[in-house]
Amino acid sequence: MVIAGELKPGTNLVNLNHDGHLREMLVRLPEEYDPKNKYPVVFGFHGAGGPKEGYHRQLESVVRKHDFISVSPQGISNKRGITGWNGFAGHRISNTDDVGFVRKSVDYLDKNVSIDKSRLFATGGSSGAIFCFRLAMETELFAAIAPMRGAMIKRPPAPEGRPKISILLVCGA
Numbered sequence: 001m002v003i004a005g006e007l008k009p010g011t012n013l014v015n016l017n018h019d020g021h022l023r024e025m026l027v028r029l030p031e032e033y034d035p036k037n038k039y040p041v042v043f044g045f046h047g048a049g050g051p052k053e054g055y056h057r058q059l060e061s062v063v064r065k066h067d068f069i070s071v072s073p074q075g076i077s078n079k080r081g082i083t084g085w086n087g088f089a090g091h092r093i094s095n096t097d098d099v100g101f102v103r104k105s106v107d108y109l110d111k112n113v114s115i116d117k118s119r120l121f122a123t124g125g126s127s128g129a130i131f132c133f134r135l136a137m138e139t140e141l142f143a144a145i146a147p148m149r150g151a152m153i154k155r156p157p158a159p160e161g162r163p164k165i166s167i168l169l170v171c172g173a
Helices: 053-065 098-112 125-140
Strands: 010-018 023-027 039-045 069-073 115-123 144-148
Touching: 010 098, 023 053, 039 053, 039 098, 039 125, 053 069, 053 115, 053 125, 069 098, 098 115, 098 125, 115 125, 125 144
Parallel strands: 039 069, 039 115, 115 144
Antiparallel strands: 010 023, 023 069
């Protein structure tokens, strides 16, 4: 595993300072990574209490088979030590700006590897799934989301004029 600096093929541990916190993410580049090509990116957001390594392992086959770049960020811990993502009201683990962290992560990738910003995707389980819905409603970063084991029970109204986004909702594991 390479610790950030220059990102290399394989798994890289990246630390970003955001909103007063040092945030970690695992970034996996294809073994045959070529900076002349533009690569799609899939973000995997773990559920409450989960580690970044869980989605990293799940996304590894996508990177290997389909030449994606995967990003598996670590959520922030709350006062009880449970990590997760800040979804909508009633589904927040802290006051941390997780949406801003994802924007910063995309900017970091755009500066350090060759990504196709029109092909950014997000998936997540449980609190990560709810966070995917929030990202879809509050940003125009993602072409599609695939939340698993999490729904939008209480959410604000969809913003006016928001471009349509593809969603694959998986209700089980």
